[in-house]
Amino acid sequence: MPKFKHRALVSVVATILTVFVAVIVAGCGSSTTSGPIKIGVILPYSGDGQYYSKMIENGVRAKLDEVSNKIQGRDVQLVTADSAGDPAKGAEAAKKLVEVDKVDVVLPDLFSNVSLAIQDYLATTGTPMVLTSQSLPFMKGDLAFAPYGTTGSSSTLMGPYVVDNLGYKTVSEMFDDYAGAEGYMKGFTDTYTAKGGSVVQTQKPPLGTIDYAPYISKIQQADAMAIWFIPPEAPTFFKQYKDYGKTAPVIYVYIGTLVDRDVAQIGDLGGEGTIGQGYYSSAIDTPSNKAFVDMMTTKYGGPPTSYEFGGYVAASIIVQGVTATKGDTEHATLIAALKNVSVDSPTGKISFAGNGLGICNQYILKVAQVNGTYVLQPVETFEQVKNQ
């Protein structure tokens, strides 16, 4: 009897362990000068962010397709991993990409807290990272390349613009109560107050608020409303704002975060004229962007947003970097090359200042109707801004 029980337990445990091992039969040692180049992409493929993940991945694939999935004679493979919007899972995904798939470079997550966790782990492996969107201030410098800088950079230009061009001397602020939104708002607030503007009120509804009525009812008199909400919450805010008869113009400090559907909804809800900053809009009128928009519309059925753009640019940066190293993807070599890249993106040149923070064009964008649809219309261009 005892022997039998042992056998059962042993066989069950052994089976499980064997399956565990068998399951992970991937990525045996790869060289850094031959064999496929592996780009790891960590995104929230499950959970609330999945809508954006697909868009970012499309942007990456669009660029890779342009170069026929080959750089310097080596094939390029995209390895995706799900973070489920959870920092721990994101870090685990990074671990898998590095240890099992042996990727050469990683594109970290969309969500700032997950991205931070990923950067934290990758700092221990020396793997370079190219961000597809903004970052929270870096934890460990050297390895991460953020073309659009930190969250604050996406709204700093709005401050002076509001004072000088729009003449709004006072604003009431409302934004989600978490670090990402705070970062976006701080960029605006710092430059706005430096230029003489005055913030009369700050309200911070928790993330996931479904009814903004209590906050909207408390809005104090000011020239304008400065807001930042995660895109899924923006339409609710606008609807309730209008429902309660509020008329002060709205500044969505980093407006580039919105996708077409959000912009259309906001336009329909009476949000035309809402203005803010962004580093991309499909309505930017340059030949290279027009070509990009046409290509993406043909490929994916709709105009690109800052998410596809982010993926596309990140992939372009990697292509340039690996081209410069003549196909050598050894970490330190690649990082040195990435520091010197200069990419001709759809919106102009993108390169990096010494600390991994990018230099790119930034725009003031306004929700306006163009040919019957609401888009983010650029009303001012800032060339080659050094993002912080």
Next chain:
Amino acid sequence: MKPRLGQTYSRWAVGMVLFAAVPPFLPSYLQGLLTKTIIFALFATSLNMLMGNTGLFSLGHAAYFGVAGYTASILIEVAGVHSAWVVGPASILAAGLVAAIFGVVALRVSGIYFLAITLALGQLLYSIGVRWRSVTGGTDGIFAGRYPDLGFGAMNPVRFYYFTLFVSTLCLLLIYIILRSPFGLSVRGIRDNEERMRSLGYNVWNHKYLIFVLAGVFAGVAGWLSRDYTGIMVPGYLGVMTSTTAMLMVIIGGENVFWGPILGAFLITLVEYYASIYTPARWPLILGAIFVISVLYLRDGVAGGAQSLAQRWRGSRASASD
């Protein structure tokens, strides 16, 4: 009693040997997964102290898991206390304390009501975790660095695996002893028929309360280990999703067998690994489907099903040799 115990402990020994000998030969990523699975096996087993053994279905068990994790994170990151000899016990104590407080509130009611209350209490802590940003870092959480500082030698993934294995096995053994003791027998009596136990003179509330707190303490150990493993603490670890994950492990693994939740932890981690590669967006759907099937058709879980299969086989072998 003696032969049975000897038998049981030799099974434990065999299991330990396997878990101790194999891992160094595994790739590092797999070691990490195994470490995580063992931690969750402990967490799920602590929940089963309440579910399978006392009939208390708690949907807020992650509260204690998360409290321990946050206590550890805050001690390390904010108070600068690094020694695991202080951080560990403090976190576990904190978890026990919260369980002691919540137990008073939750045990005012029973049955499904109890489930609802524990859910709400867990979410209360979650909302505190999200809102009290100055202390908990809000949704961004706290990064306090991986691995405990034991004061001798550097930690690395392999050493941490053994540390986790050691601590978890110790706890599982303690839980096993508790559940096999007269106290364990009485809580199972309460599960089966509360009224009768009361009429027999047992202080039902005291029993429930004690096991509730003990379960919270062991969940705290798991929470502390989990934080050491990931280095990150976010409010999600306090909330309903983590609690239901543990519940799923218990049910799918089997709540009527001691090692059921352990098996459940392994099964779910395995399926999750596969799903996240091939269909990350559909993972919750798959998990839900497995769960529903399990509740409808395999109520005793995989462990229970395996045991009854084994019984039947032994039974037929016995009759064949007649």
Next chain:
Amino acid sequence: MLLIDLLNGVSFGMILFLIASGLSLTFGVMGVLNLSHGLFYILGALLSLELVQRGVNFWVGGVAAAAFVGLLGLLIERGFLSRLHNRLNEQVLLSIGFVYIFSNLMAWIWGPSGRLGPAPAGLGGSVHIGMDSFPIYRLAILAIGGAVAAGLWLVTQRTRAGAIVRAGMDDRDITRALGVNYGLVCSAVFVLGSFVGGFAGFVGSPVMATNPGMGFELLLLSLIVIVVGGVGSVTGTLLGSLLIGCIDSFGRAYFPNLAYFTIYLAMIVVLLVKPTGLFGRARART
């Protein structure tokens, strides 16, 4: 101003009532805590939004969506819950599984982001109250909620069916012994509960964005309402909802740092003082 705050609280409370009443009914009668109840709201909202987008009249679309949700409720009750006859724990576990399955399915079909609908014609716009404005539609919600509450009250208090339901809440065995087909009662109640849940979604869709992931959030709100208001009585659920709605709204407006907690604190206080809820029936169901 105070009146606006009060109206905010009460209109939010009405939405909560619509959501929670279905849960209270099924919990009170069947003893089953359907944790997937929030999904009825979401489905009702998304379906009615679809119909309205295709040009169907707001009210027709809404009732149709709610009816579909009621049908889904019937399927769940007949197909799954009734199989686990009398096993309350298992029924609750099943509902947890459904949350995972259906939230994911809905996200698959409709995408994970939130959707908002327009207010129906004639109820858009706002009225002036003193210096401020208040949306007309929210006033309409007060009326709709009140009508539903009245309807439910009439059914449970003044009809034979309602008497049977109430008897079943108090003592299931005797009701059965008196010859009542308890299975039928359960099905009917569950369908009604899910219908009202879907209806709540349709009513709420012009006010707040619906996203497939908000299931647990809605469930929690309903749970708190039920704990505070008490299970099984329409009045209890109504008063509980209005109370919670006001506590939440006033909390967010005047004590923003406590915003998230005020309703949980209310729940804990009620639990410690009167576990069956402020207006609840008899003992807490076991």
